[in-house]
Amino acid sequence: MSALLEILGKPPSDDPSLIEAERGTSLWRDAWHRLAKNKMAVPSMIILIAITLASFGGPFFLKQSYETQDLRLGAVPPNVRHWLGTDTLGRDLFVRILYGGQISISVGICATAVALTIGVLYGTTSGFLGGKVDALMMRVVDIIFALPFTVFVILLMVFFGRKFVLLFVAIGAVQWLVMARIVRGQVLSLRYQEFIEAAEALGLSKLRIIFRHIIPNTLGPIIVYATLTVPSVMLLEAFLSFLGLGVQPPMSSWGVLIKEGAEALEEFPWLLIFPGLFLSITLFTLNFLGDGLRDALDPRASKD
Amino acid sequence: MLRFVARRLLQMIPVLFIIATMTFFILRLAPGGPFDSEKTVTPEIRKNLEAYYGLNKPLYRQYYDYLANVIKGDLGPSFKYPNRTVNELIGESFPISAELGFWSLLVALAVGLPAGIISSLRPNTAIDYIPNSLAMVGICVPNFVLGPLLVLIFALTLGWARVSGWDEPIDRVLPALTLGAAYAAYIARLTRGGMLEIFSQDFIRTARAKGASPLRIILKHALRGGLLPVVSYLGPAVAGLITGSFVVETIFQIPGLGRYFVNAAFNRDYTMVLGAVLFYGALIVVFNLIVDVVLVWMNPRLKFE
Numbered sequence: 001m002s003a004l005l006e007i008l009g010k011p012p013s014d015d016p017s018l019i020e021a022e023r024g025t026s027l028w029r030d031a032w033h034r035l036a037k038n039k040m041a042v043p044s045m046i047i048l049i050a051i052t053l054a055s056f057g058g059p060f061f062l063k064q065s066y067e068t069q070d071l072r073l074g075a076v077p078p079n080v081r082h083w084l085g086t087d088t089l090g091r092d093l094f095v096r097i098l099y100g101g102q103i104s105i106s107v108g109i110c111a112t113a114v115a116l117t118i119g120v121l122y123g124t125t126s127g128f129l130g131g132k133v134d135a136l137m138m139r140v141v142d143i144i145f146a147l148p149f150t151v152f153v154i155l156l157m158v159f160f161g162r163k164f165v166l167l168f169v170a171i172g173a174v175q176w177l178v179m180a181r182i183v184r185g186q187v188l189s190l191r192y193q194e195f196i197e198a199a200e201a202l203g204l205s206k207l208r209i210i211f212r213h214i215i216p217n218t219l220g221p222i223i224v225y226a227t228l229t230v231p232s233v234m235l236l237e238a239f240l241s242f243l244g245l246g247v248q249p250p251m252s253s254w255g256v257l258i259k260e261g262a263e264a265l266e267e268f269p270w271l272l273i274f275p276g277l278f279l280s281i282t283l284f285t286l287n288f289l290g291d292g293l294r295d296a297l298d299p300r301a302s303k304d
Numbered sequence: 305m306l307r308f309v310a311r312r313l314l315q316m317i318p319v320l321f322i323i324a325t326m327t328f329f330i331l332r333l334a335p336g337g338p339f340d341s342e343k344t345v346t347p348e349i350r351k352n353l354e355a356y357y358g359l360n361k362p363l364y365r366q367y368y369d370y371l372a373n374v375i376k377g378d379l380g381p382s383f384k385y386p387n388r389t390v391n392e393l394i395g396e397s398f399p400i401s402a403e404l405g406f407w408s409l410l411v412a413l414a415v416g417l418p419a420g421i422i423s424s425l426r427p428n429t430a431i432d433y434i435p436n437s438l439a440m441v442g443i444c445v446p447n448f449v450l451g452p453l454l455v456l457i458f459a460l461t462l463g464w465a466r467v468s469g470w471d472e473p474i475d476r477v478l479p480a481l482t483l484g485a486a487y488a489a490y491i492a493r494l495t496r497g498g499m500l501e502i503f504s505q506d507f508i509r510t511a512r513a514k515g516a517s518p519l520r521i522i523l524k525h526a527l528r529g530g531l532l533p534v535v536s537y538l539g540p541a542v543a544g545l546i547t548g549s550f551v552v553e554t555i556f557q558i559p560g561l562g563r564y565f566v567n568a569a570f571n572r573d574y575t576m577v578l579g580a581v582l583f584y585g586a587l588i589v590v591f592n593l594i595v596d597v598v599l600v601w602m603n604p605r606l607k608f609e
Contacts, residue, residue, distance in 0.1 A: 067337055148584040151545040151565075155327065157578065158569040159334030235446055242448040242551060255448075262452040262555065269456055274541060278450035284444040 009300070032219075034296040041292025044285035053284055055101030062095055063065050078269055085270045087260065093271065096252060097278055104252040104279070107167060108234040115233070116226055119179025122212055126216075127187030138184065141177050149174040153236070157245040167246060175229055182225055186218040190281025220297035228290035231283040238279055252280040305600075309593065323585040324374060325579065328367055331574050343537045356384065357575075370578070379579035384571045390579035393564060398583070400470060401560035404483065404552065405545045406478050410485050411484030412541075413489055416535070419488070421522065422494025424530075427500060435492060442489030447548055449484040451555040468557040481530045484547045487541055494537055499530035532603055539595040 025163040035041055083084075084093040136293060199209050199250040214250040227278050234254075240246035241255025242262075249256070261272030314407075354360045358369060373380060379390035419439065423432040445453075459467045460480060471477050502508060505528060512522050549562035561580060568576035600606045 003602075045565070077587055114349070135574075143322060148543060148546060148581065150543075151581055151584060152326070152330070154550075154569055155330050159330055166473065231444075238446060238447065239551065241546075243554065244570075258449055258452075262448070265452050266460055272456070274450070274451050276445070276453070280441075280445045280449060283446075284440065286513055287444060 008287070008301060011046065031293075035292055038292040038295065040288040041296075044288040044292070047281065048285045048289065049103060051278070051285075052094060052105055052226050055098045055105060058098045062092075062098075077268075084274045086270075087225065087271055088264060090251070090267070093257075093274060096257060097275055099256070100252045100254045100257050100275065101278065101282075103247055104234055104282075105238060107171070107237045107247075107253065108230040111168045111171040111175065111237070112226055112229045114168055114223070115175035115179055115229055118172065119176035119235040120183050120215065120218075120222060121196060122176065123180040123183025124187050124214060125216055127191065128206070128210055130188075130191065134184070138181075141286045145177050150236070152240075153240065153245070154245060164247065167240070170267065173231050175233060175236075179222070179225060180231070182221055185216055186221055188215055188284055190217055200232060207245040224290060224294045224297055225287065227293055231286040231290075234279070234286075254282075307599070309597065312589075312593045312596070316586065320582060320585055321371075324371065324582055326366075327578050327581045328370060330535060331362060331572075331577060332366075333340055335342075346486060351387060351444070352607055357381070374582065379582070380575040382568075382573055382575040384576065390575050392578060394561060394579060394583055397561040397564050400558060401438050401549050401562055403476070403545075403550065403558060404479055404549060404558060405542075406493070407480035408483035408487065408545060409538075409541070410547075411480050414488035415484070415488040416491025417531075419493055420534075421490040421499055421527075421530075423492070424496045424499035424503065432496075436496070439489035439492045442492075444486045447482050447486060448551045448555065451552060452459070452479070454478050454482055454554070470558045470560075475556075479552050482555070483545065483552045486548075487544070490541070491534055494533040495530065498533040499526055501532040502526045505529075528602055532599065533600060535595060535598055539588075539592040542591040546584055546587070 018119065076086050085179065086092055087096065120142075122137065126134045153174055155171045156166060160166055163183055196209065196213060199213050204212075208256030237253060238258065242259045243251050247253040247256050257275035258272060258279065261268075261270075261275055264271050338342070351360070358366055361369070370380065379394070382390055382393055385393065412566045416439075419435040422436045426432055435522075455478065457468055459465045465474050465478050466472075499522075508521060508525060511525050516525070550559060550566050551560070551562075553560045553563040554566065561583075563586075564576065565580040567573075568580065
């Protein structure tokens with residue numbers, strides 16, 4: 001009896017702190033605590049939420065629509081009525097930035113979702129099947145990786161028309177490679193652990209093992225990398241729009257506004273500065289949030 | 305090492321073949337053609353043009369002909385610049401892009417390396433945080449925002465440089481800063497990380513114990529290992545510089561290959577687009593190879609395999 005007690009550990013005492021310690025904290029709660037302590041990540045998250053809410057909710061509360069033109073007004077610098085000034089057609093810049101933000105943020109999230117789906121499925125399959133299939137699948141990734149892929153996005157956009165949906169597909173299609181590599185690495189390290197063997201011994205199907213046991217255990221790095229993919233996708237969208245290949249008028253995104261601002265730079269510098277500021281701050285905060293999440297979810301990974 | 309280089313160069317062939325095939329079929333499967341925009345073209349002239357460029361042949365035949373010519377080193381005639389070959393156009397414009405890339409990389413290394421080394425000396429103090437935060441700003445302000453801002457400040461307001469052009473030495477400054485800033489930032493972060501890791505190793509402690517001066521420790525002992533992450537980053541950086549050159553050459557109206565490529569894509573100049581994409585592909589592969597050779601040379605633990 002006493003030997004058994006030694007193995008099982010002492011019976012729980014009534015001390016509440018000990019009960020708390022025994023119950024332990026889940027990975028997610030632990031990560032949340034670490035994230036909440038991060039001095040850069042928390043303000044970044046607040047700013048991001050504010051920008052997102054303003055972009056999607058703000059236009060309901062503002063009287064001007066992004067199409068409202070006031071040609072007599074022309075471009076005026078920031079003032080009380082138009083907080084960030086107006087553009088050459090007399091449209092309110094703040095309202096346009098909010099509407100542009102809707103597009104920029106949507107592209108960032110949707111294209112990341114495309115990349116995430118392809119990358120996770122590809123990486124998991126490759127890592128789980130292993131052997132020759134894995135070698136072949138990773139070789140394909142290596143070859144695609146060696147291609148100048150931004151160039152292909154440009155080609156796709158030019159030659160198949162500048163359609164909005166194509167933008168997601170084209171960007172997502174080049175961003176999944178790194179995701180696939182990361183997921184594969186994770187899956188390989190999980191593949192021969194006891195709990196997977198146990199699941200196999202129980203006779204679970206491969207698909208069930210993949211979706212129930214492997215993918216949930218790779219979520220940490222996936223979330224971290226997805227957070228870091230969003231800014232690079234937004235940057236790519238803005239880059240394409242700046243070249244005139246991305247979002248087309250009358251829709252606008254921050255990239256479109258920056259392009260217009262750069263063209264009117266000499267007389268109306270605010271048209272460049274404010275959209276540039278919004279894009280830069282969003283990228284800045286997303287990067288800090290991604291770094292914070294990495295420290296929180298994947299404490300072993302080094303910072304650089 | 306020679307065998308390693310030879311094998312990598314051989315691997316380049318399938319990569320370039322895939323690039324050529326993908327690009328060729330993206331171009332041809334897309335709706336629209338290179339002569340759509342010219343309203344004055346009569347059906348007969350159009351027919352002659354298509355015959356001249358071989359567009360009237362079946363697609364597989366065009367593909368075969370193109371590959372056969374590429375193997376001979378001939379990228380074909382340009383569609384938009386009559387009487388000019390793609391080889392000539394690349395030969396003229398690439399040196400300009402290469403010069404821009406060289407100055408940008410120089411800016412990136414000259415700013416990034418010292419900044420990274422300095423911040424690694426006293427981690428988590430002010431001289432660490434300040435360069436690090438500046439690096440983050442450098443990464444997050446895209447070059448198409450930074451470029452016009454630099455123009456606004458240094459050309460339009462202060463009048464120190466010209467708004468655009470590529471004639472005098474001063475014209476190199478703003479484009480190189482625009483293109484180099486983000487890489488300076490990445491290099492600073494990578495240098496800091498690499499140096500911090502090296503500083504924690506035993507042989508650095510041994511050097512300190514022997515009484516070597518801090519400068520000697522950095523230059524003679526730490527730098528070689530600490531710079532490994534930076535060197536391996538230079539491969540992808542070249543690919544990034546190419547993409548960046550599209551934007552920077554457009555902003556500053558520099559007649560480099562990047563601007564030709566973007567214009568060619570807009571104009572559906574098939575041969576020019578194909579030629580430029582192949583050229584970029586080869587460039588990236590060669591640069592990755594150079595980086596790999598330098599990495600092995602710097603890190604004796606690696607071997608050519």
